[in-house]
Amino acid sequence: MLDPKVLRSEPERVRQALQNRGESAEALDQFLELDKRRRELLVEVEQLKARRNAVSQEVAKLKKSGENADAIIAEMREVGDRIKALDEELRTVEERTHHQLLCIPNLPHESVPIGLTEEENVEFKQVGTIPSFSFTPKSHWDLATELGIIDFEAAAKVTGARFSFYKGLGARIERALINFMLDIHIDEHGYTEVLPPFIVNRASMTGTGNLPKFEEDAFKLVDTDYFLTPTAEVPVTNYYRDEILTAEQLPVYFVAYTPCFRSEAGSAGRDTRGLIRQHQFNKVEMVKFSHPDRSYQEWEELVGHAETILQRLGLPYRALDMCTGDLGFGAAKKTDLEVWMPGADTYREISSCTNFEDFQARRANIRFRPEAGAKPEFVHTINGSGLAVGRTVAAILENYQQEDGSVLIPEALVPYMGGVTKIEKK
RNA sequence: GGAGAGGUGGCCGAGCUGGUCGAAGGCGCUCCCCUGCUAAGGGAGUAUACUGGAAACAGUAUCGAGGGUUCGAAUCCCUUCCUCUCCUCCA
Numbered sequence: 001m002l003d004p005k006v007l008r009s010e011p012e013r014v015r016q017a018l019q020n021r022g023e024s025a026e027a028l029d030q031f032l033e034l035d036k037r038r039r040e041l042l043v044e045v046e047q048l049k050a051r052r053n054a055v056s057q058e059v060a061k062l063k064k065s066g067e068n069a070d071a072i073i074a075e076m077r078e079v080g081d082r083i084k085a086l087d088e089e090l091r092t093v094e095e096r097t098h099h100q101l102l103c104i105p106n107l108p109h110e111s112v113p114i115g116l117t118e119e120e121n122v123e124f125k126q127v128g129t130i131p132s133f134s135f136t137p138k139s140h141w142d143l144a145t146e147l148g149i150i151d152f153e154a155a156a157k158v159t160g161a162r163f164s165f166y167k168g169l170g171a172r173i174e175r176a177l178i179n180f181m182l183d184i185h186i187d188e189h190g191y192t193e194v195l196p197p198f199i200v201n202r203a204s205m206t207g208t209g210n211l212p213k214f215e216e217d218a219f220k221l222v223d224t225d226y227f228l229t230p231t232a233e234v235p236v237t238n239y240y241r242d243e244i245l246t247a248e249q250l251p252v253y254f255v256a257y258t259p260c261f262r263s264e265a266g267s268a269g270r271d272t273r274g275l276i277r278q279h280q281f282n283k284v285e286m287v288k289f290s291h292p293d294r295s296y297q298e299w300e301e302l303v304g305h306a307e308t309i310l311q312r313l314g315l316p317y318r319a320l321d322m323c324t325g326d327l328g329f330g331a332a333k334k335t336d337l338e339v340w341m342p343g344a345d346t347y348r349e350i351s352s353c354t355n356f357e358d359f360q361a362r363r364a365n366i367r368f369r370p371e372a373g374a375k376p377e378f379v380h381t382i383n384g385s386g387l388a389v390g391r392t393v394a395a396i397l398e399n400y401q402q403e404d405g406s407v408l409i410p411e412a413l414v415p416y417m418g419g420v421t422k423i424e425k426k
Numbered sequence: 427g428g429a430g431a432g433g434u435g436g437c438c439g440a441g442c443u444g445g446u447c448g449a450a451g452g453c454g455c456u457c458c459c460c461u462g463c464u465a466a467g468g469g470a471g472u473a474u475a476c477u478g479g480a481a482a483c484a485g486u487a488u489c490g491a492g493g494g495u496u497c498g499a500a501u502c503c504c505u506u507c508c509u510c511u512c513c514u515c516c517a
Contacts, residue, residue: 042477046486053486056498060445069497076497244436244474369436372455373472 001101001362007031017107020324022116031100038093045086052079102206103213106359108324109333115323121336122323127307128316130340135403139343140394141274144170146405147423150275161272162264162279164390169423173396173409174282176416177389178257181284181309185386189305191255191286196235198258199226204238207364209330209356216265219279228261232285233383238364240289244376245368251298252289255386257282275390276348282389288382289366292358295380296333299355303335306351306386312412315395316340318347332357339391343398350391353384 007014011032018025055076062069113122144150149170155163166174185191202225205211210218210230219228229235236256245252260283271277286305290298303319310317322334331354338347358378361367367376400408406424409417 039477042486046477049487050485052497056445059497063445073497080497246436372436373457376474 001359002104002107003358003362004031004035004101006107007101007104008035014104014107017324018105020108020114021105021327022325023105027100027103031097031104034093034097034100038090038097041086041090041093045083045090048079048083048086052076052083055079099212102211102363105329106327106332106356108327108331109355109357111321112327112333113321113323116325118323118326120323121326122321123318124321125319126316127311127318128314128340130316131342131399133342133401133403137342137398137401138405139274140341140397142343143397143401143405143407144275147407147425149173149423152273160279162277164275164278169417169420170393172417172420173393173413173423174389176413177392178282178284180312180413180416181386181389182255182257184308184312185255185284185286185305189253189255189286189308191253194236194239194254194256196229196232196239196256196258198229198235198261200229200234200238201225202227204234204241204364207238207241208234208360209363210234213329217263219261219263229258230262231260231283232256232258233287236285236287237360237366237381237383240366240379241364243366245289245366245379247291247368247370250289250291250368250379251294254287255284256287257284257389259283275394278390281391284386284389286384286386289368290380290382291368292377292380295355295357295382298380299333299353299382302382302384302386303337303353306337306353306384309387309392310337310339310350313392313396313410314412315392315399315410317350328352328354330354330356330359332359337387339395341395341398342401348391348395349388350395351385351387354382356381356383 002014007028011028014028015025018028055072059069059073059076062072113120115121141150141152145152147170149166149168151165151167155165158165182193186193199221202211205218205227210227218230221227235258236254239254240252259280261280264277264279267277275281286302288298288302307317307319317337317339320336320338322328322331322336327334334352334354336349337351337353339350340346341348357380360381361378366379366381368379369376396410396413397407400410402408404424406422409421409423414421
């Protein structure tokens, strides 16, 4: 959510930002119009209320001294009716104003490259060596199926498309990666581990920006106002919803493993095979609550924390500075890490690290008091995958595959695999 | 699922026979005074949001949330969410 004051005082700046994102300015225009009406109504109804409050004092005095107050009571009855009517109109106008406000995306940071498509994302770093094979590398789904460690057909039968059934060392490597990632973030990067609910309410989804605009992307539980978490970002960020933190509490670092559930509406036909785009996948997510002055430093460090995992696993990757059109609704600045996938001969997103500045904090009302007695200010929220676990499994399978169809386990992961160094056909 | 109790400011906690209640008191915090240091003590101040205003300041709203009764609601009524206790059920 943007500061309504900014929308009022600098609408042209906002309009330009929306254009850079490739978004229409409709919500902005609606907001400006409704906001004007809202203030008109507010002035009128508040004047009436001030009058009513004053007269009510009079009534109390008259009654106390035993005098007759019938005349002004009758008059106030009319004022009361008028207030009720205006209040009702005001409420609907306010609801609509707020809704428009919730539908306007964040303003990109000034450093964000301007562009409308992913072609304009700027690659600024490549790390690791792309492996060369003396044979044609297979896709991870062929490897996994042949090794008997993931059964896509069983998942399709048990549930449906875009689900997977891990088995044996497949299940083991998924679990090993979760622990490996969590341990590094906890022990080396200073995060506090949290294990949140995997189901969240509407207010939480709205707080992080997943609602109201993207409801069709989420799984909603029938006959409730509950949603399956699309990412741990939602429950973890909302941990501090409607709270005021002290300055000493900042920064807060949380890391959480959760399964993530996404309807993948609108992506029919894309990445239908393998682990890349599933309705349910595991992810380790880092979330930071930062002082506004430090948030870009914190964000850069968080990107580094995600990179650490890729480096320890020996996976080649590149980093991209996301352009205005590819930023994501709530983001002010975003870096994506893409891992090399030999089977597909391309890079695939494996982590997305975002500084939301105060966009989420404003929606979720997460504040801190800079010093005792000072006015509360919004914190900045930052988060990033550290990493998407299923895609990491896919990357390991494809990068570490051998000519005979076996797969070596990255050295750093071996202790988490109970000493297993290789997955091979039985 | 059944029966009961409760949700008040940064925190604790009064008020709940409707009217000087944005709300006593305490803690915490800020500033000042006092004390050689420490401990203690005295005084003043200390919610948030919105609206108008250049500002000073003024107004409005907020006692879990929503609605109702009333000239007037923290206080009465209804709905709903959450917390706690007992019973029931259960991994």
